[in-house]
Amino acid sequence: MPTAKKTAAAQALAEFSDFSLKMARGQQMLQRLKDEDVQIATADKEVVFRQDKVTLYRYKATAKASLKVPVLVAYGQIGRYTMTDLQEDRSMLRNLLALGVDVYAVDWGNPTRSDRWLAFEDYVDGYLNECVEFICSEHRLSAINLLGICEGGVFSLCYAALYPDRVKNLILTITPVDFHQDQAEGRANHGLLNLWTRGLGADDIDRLIEANGNLPGELMSYVFAQMTPGATLSKYNVGLLDTFDDEKKLLNFLRMEKWIADRPHHPGEAAKQLLVNLYKNNELIRGQFRLAGRTVNLADIKVPVLNVFAKDDHIIPPKTTQALRAAVGTKDYTEIGLDGGHVGVFVSGKSQGILGKGIHDWLRKRD
């Protein structure tokens, strides 16, 4: 009997009954599930290079090679690369592998207090450069395809500008470039991180890093949760309840939670550069960002650039990344704007057929 035709009392009873049934079903599912059912980043891979806490993986091919030049995926320090392979049917890496792309990914590891002095230059000139050199050497290539994600996109931009001979094609996803364009579209929920960071004094950030050694992962988790208050408030009640209809949905939910909970600390000096030099002073787009005595000039990037962004990205609002078009020194610049939010680019069902294919097709034309 349709809900609308029921009396108010009958409707309330039916609703209560459905709710109770759902709760009981969810409880059963949660009891059945074990930790091994909630694994993330399970695509087959091998360690090919290690330095300090940094690990370079090469993923095992699942299809015939379609590109000559491999792709190195570089995530940032806020969150972990495992988001690119959250689960079998939501995995940018698996999608690329299925299209015949040779994929490498760098895992920065879990920084501790002893890593507090690591700065952007250590990641760009050091670890990322070592990974690129390793791949170039292994494949006897002079340059590779570099795919940067979020802060990893900033690393990749710096690298491409400082080591132009080592990058054949540059792909950026959800990457901030102009940190002051957060309100260019006037959307209230966009760019809160930019606003809050600008509200801090450089000395506040210094004290924060001095006190904690690093930018604590817990703090960033709190900040991200605060940026979407509605979603945060409903996640463990109505959100979780919605997944009790279907075990697959519940597993998706739990895998996402696992990724969110695995938030590493951000090395202190690099965090200061991110927050002060980039977020506050906007030095990257102004051509003032300096690494180890060299200025990162985005105009030095003359290789083809693909910039992928999310149209409703509240963390990296579209205009903050689209500013790249005018800054790079190449005319071969392409944008792909995907529906959804920051992480949705990688994990939403809708983007699965678009992101991997978009990257592959673009690369194939430039292989």
Place this chain on the structure above:
Amino acid sequence: MSEAPNTWADSWATSQQALMQAMFPILPPGVASATGAPGALQEQFAELRGTWQESIEKWTELVKQGPKAAPITPEALRTLFAPDRWSGTGAGAFDAGLRQVLEGPKYAMLFDLDRKLLALRQLASQRDKDVASFQAILLQAWNTAFARFSSSIAATKDQAPATWRDMADRWLAVVNDTLIEAQRTEAFVEAQRKMLRSASDHRLQERKIAEAWCDAFHVPTRTEMDEMQRTVAELRRQLRALERANGPRPPAASHPTASQPRKRLAAKKSHASVRS
């Protein structure tokens, strides 16, 4: 043999009187001297002597009112200038630093710790105050959200949510928008800044106290470890710069080839582990 004076004050008064008597022979006023000097001059001298004597007596009284010092006896002087007093430990201000190193913290330093703890309490109080101010802004936003939600329900009575879920969704939408609105205000941004700052200050003060104990018990401090790690990070940077300066990597092939077989990479793993 006269008895030795007991105190420095006695000694000083006695010596002053002796000096005065030597300079002014004791004659009654108005009596000419044996040398036949005019009486007026004698009188002037006598007057001068009397004044000086009064002055000496006043000074003597004053000195006697001061703290009783140890008598400057020949014995005392011998002790004072004995070589072992000058070469040994504990001679006074000169070796206070050395004494502190040898004997460890002094009682006064305990109060230094008290001061640090007091500062910590003050910073904890400041932090709690800043957290409360921050929460007050959020609470106000929650109240606003509730008021907006109530009025929106009242205004759309005909389209009131039919199920608890519809109701929850509407509430969440209102609270989401209202909280974001509040989070964009200057008051929120400043309250958040202050909260973060006072939390950092409190944590750094905790570190000061921990480091004082580390120092006392020969445990490396956080600051020392940080300094050491900084040195290591800087040395590594220098090493990388030197490697770069020593020339480019071996040239790669000019023509890209398709991905290499995995066997080759597996062989490289040992090289990789050497570098780790």
